Amino acid sequence: MRPLPQPAREALTLAPVLHALGDPVRLELVRRAEDRPESTCAALADGLGVPLSTLTNHFRILREAGVITMTVDGRHRRIRLRTADLAERFPGLLDPILRLAADPE
Amino acid sequence: MRPLPQPAREALTLAPVLHALGDPVRLELVRRAEDRPESTCAALADGLGVPLSTLTNHFRILREAGVITMTVDGRHRRIRLRTADLAERFPGLLDPILRLAADPE
DNA sequence: ACCATAGTTCGATAATCCCGAACTGTCGAA
DNA sequence: TTCGACAGTTCGGGATTATCGAACTATGGT
Numbered sequence: 529m530r531p532l533p534q535p536a537r538e539a540l541t542l543a544p545v546l547h548a549l550g551d552p553v554r555l556e557l558v559r560r561a562e563d564r565p566e567s568t569c570a571a572l573a574d575g576l577g578v579p580l581s582t583l584t585n586h587f588r589i590l591r592e593a594g595v596i597t598m599t600v601d602g603r604h605r606r607i608r609l610r611t612a613d614l615a616e617r618f619p620g621l622l623d624p625i626l627r628l629a630a631d632p633e
Numbered sequence: 634m635r636p637l638p639q640p641a642r643e644a645l646t647l648a649p650v651l652h653a654l655g656d657p658v659r660l661e662l663v664r665r666a667e668d669r670p671e672s673t674c675a676a677l678a679d680g681l682g683v684p685l686s687t688l689t690n691h692f693r694i695l696r697e698a699g700v701i702t703m704t705v706d707g708r709h710r711r712i713r714l715r716t717a718d719l720a721e722r723f724p725g726l727l728d729p730i731l732r733l734a735a736d737p738e
Numbered sequence: 739a740c741c742a743t744a745g746t747t748c749g750a751t752a753a754t755c756c757c758g759a760a761c762t763g764t765c766g767a768a
Numbered sequence: 769t770t771c772g773a774c775a776g777t778t779c780g781g782g783a784t785t786a787t788c789g790a791a792c793t794a795t796g797g798t
Contacts, residue, residue, distance in 0.1 A: 542733050543657045550652030570744065579788050584746060603744050603795040620729035628647050628723050674776065684757050689777055708764040708775050 532591060532598045532605070537613040540594040545618065548593035549625060553578055554586050558595060559629045561609050568604045637696060637703045637710075642718040645699040650723065653698035654730060658683055659691050663700060664734045666714050673709045 549555055553576060560572045573583050587607065590596045594613065598605045614622045654660055658681060665677045678688050692712065695701045699718065703710045719727045 542730070543655055543660050545655075546651050546660070546730070547655030550648055550650075550655040552648045555648050555651070568744075580745065581747085581788055581790090582786080585786070585788095587745095605745070618729075618733050620725075621733060624723075624725035624729065625647070625651070628726060685776065686757055686759090686778080687755085690755075690757095692776095710776070 532600065534591050534597060534610075535594045537594075537610075537617055540613065540617045542618060542621075544593040545595060545614070545621070548590050548595050551586070551589075554590055555625075555629050557586060558590065558609065559626060561596060561607050562611075562626055565608050566606045568606065572607060637705065639696050639702060639715075640699045642699075642715075642722055645718065645722045647723060647726075649698040650700060650719070650726070653695050653700050656691070656694075659695055660730075660734050662691060663695065663714065664731060666701060666712050667716075667731055670713050671711045673711060677712060 549558060553573075556576065557572050561567060564572070569583055569587055570580065578586070587596065587598060587605075591598055594610060594617075597608045597610055599608075609622075611622065654663060658678075661681065662677050666672060669677070674688055674692055675685065683691070692701065692703065692710075696703055699715060699722075702713045702715055704713075714727075716727065
């Protein structure tokens with residue numbers, strides 16, 4: 529159940545977070561991660577048609593930017609949004625993005 | 634004084650906007666463009682140490698994402714944030730980002 | 739022990755970014 | 769009207785980054 533390496537809350541910077549969210553696949557993964565916390569990698573990407581090796585890179589970018597946490601749980605990795613850390617470090621940032629990403633247009 | 638090609642307001646999509654803002658140089662350019670509208674390319678980039686040919690690319694990415702408008706004014710290009718279009722298409726998105734980008738850490 | 743599952747790593751190709759050098763178009767002065 | 773300076777763009781290359789198939793690792797179940 530140990531967490532994979534990730535930047536501390538105080539070390540988060542804005543540009544990498546926006547870069548991580550500035551990709552359609554990653555934006556959708558993040559949107560789903562909000563709805564279904566503790567999901568696994570493959571579960572979040574279900575139906576997107578993205579190969580697993582590419583997903584690994586997407587999740588790494590999200591993790592290194594500080595957007596998600598990945599904890600090792602057996603042979604799964606459970607993914608959670610770092611909503612509290614992001615809200616403290618970048619108040620008002622994540623909520624509008626998630627809301628807009630969920631809009632059907 | 635004609636504007637360079639840019640996507641219509643209805644055609645703006647979220648991921649390219651976040652991608653455009655997800656670069657330290659572009660984020661700073663956008664931050665300055667808010668403070669000093671109608672600035673020229675080189676004026677916005679003053680002191681950043683970024684070559685002009687690289688700036689052209691940064692401004693193109695911002696323009697194609699719909700973040701800025703560039704109007705040709707003689708031998709200058711005047712740059713404006715598309716604050717109204719962005720506020721209508723993505724309400725609540727730009728303001729927090731600009732505010733956070735302005736924070737001194 | 740064996741196999742299936744969940745993800746990672748590796749390596750090669752493709753796409754993208756960065757920036758110097760050369761270029762275009764415009765303005766101001768002679 | 770020609771000249772030169774200025775503001776940016778285009779071009780070309782090298783460097784970085786992204787994608788994804790194939791092989792690999794590690795865990796859990798039987």
